[in-house]
Amino acid sequence: MSLVIDSIAKRFASYAALDGVSFHVPQGAFVALLGPSGSGKTTLLRILGGLEFPDSGTVRFADLNWLGVPARDRRAGFVFQHYALFRHMTVAQNIAFGLRVRRWHKRPPRAEINRRVEELLGLVQLDGLGMRYPSQISGGQQQRVALARALAIEPRMLLLDEPFGALDAKVRKELRGWLRSLHERLGITSIFVTHDQEEAFALADLVAVMNKGRIEQYGTPQDVIRAPRTPFVAEFLERAPGAAPLA
């Protein structure tokens, strides 16, 4: 069930968002797409989620022509940058959404859905908050609701767009460790977008450094830090002060 991205290109009216991107994600890996804003990383993530379509190139996942699978059938759990929680639904209803909209013959019975919601609330450590509305909980809690909602559909891959972008530094660090251990427990192939190299290196098994719609370097955090392959990567790594994040 590895993910093979091959020569993906996507142009918007005035510029090339993606200019021939290819890489390979092994089953169960945690991959970071790292780069400055406008480097095309979010566009790539949205293509994997079926929310955007490339002009050319192919994506294969689990031996499927992934681009030919409609977004609603991909079961790609997407966590949006601003969470995109359904504001008129409670936390529990948000999490149950993906199960409730299934076609009737695949829809679990009500009791089973409730059980799953409770289980997921426990998994993201939000027990007892099921009846709250998104506007009544903190940013970090909203983040975890978004994650639980994406996990509810038993996703085949997890796609996270700047998962910690809207949180303050302290919450960010806590959630980071928690997300990493969750990934180790669930083993779902996960791809996340970030512009924060410290985050990328601390979390990911593999890092793809992107610039202007191209991948400058793809490898383990150690390799990227030890041997930057292009001047851009070297410069990008230098830019963040005090960035020696490797343990």
Next chain:
Amino acid sequence: MRKPTEDGPIVRGVCVALTIGFVVLFLVMPLLTVFSQALDKGVEAALDALTNPDSLSAIWLTLIVAAIAVPLNLLFGVSAAWAIAKHDFRGKSLLVSLVDLPFSVSPVIAGLIYVLIFGMQGWLGPWLREHDVQIIFALPGLVLATIFVTFPFVARELIPLMTDQGRDEEEAAISLGASGLQTFFRVTLPNIKWGLLYGVLLCNARAMGEFGAVSVVSGHIRGQTNTMPLHVEVLYNDYQFVGAFAVASLLALLAIVTLVLKSLLEWRFADEIAAAHRH
């Protein structure tokens, strides 16, 4: 100490006095006159004027026209707003201006357009006559003219709201496996319900009160094609002042009810309305 954005007492006083004066002179006084004229010869006379067959027919016709035009405009308005706010396509800004067109075109012209198309001498006149279909000087014409005039209300209310809310929640719904219809009914519609209700209220008020466009296509046949606003004019021109003002009072009451409903909704659901706008 006053806040930096607050003006001095004189400026404030003058502004408040001007506003109140304007409202009393141009809105409250005429409204009171309408009611007092209606009751000039007593409550009974006013009720008689309202319950004579021609008035009843006008009231009935107005209700029917609104009952057809408002649901259709609800449908058109939602689909127009949906298309404009949630999708990008060529000619979108042109479509936005077209939606606004009925606001800038004189209603009389709107009526004339339909006469030109569907009237006896119009483009489709001969064909319609052959097939025994009457549109002008009949209910269909009234409905068409009303739809034209009231089209923007629902769409105008929804476009900014839906644009503001963005597509994030819809994208989330789809990625969670929802179909297009499920996304619309479970995510989009609940998020716009208050705006939609406002739009429908305003649309309904205008549909029942419309005069110009309806006047052109109606033919003013008493007891048949006169709506309430047209009936008011006919009665007034016949010097039946009590009747004219009695029917006018009914229209004014409708406006007041609309206003009260709108305020009640805003007061009762202030939190939810604010939440729907928050991103």
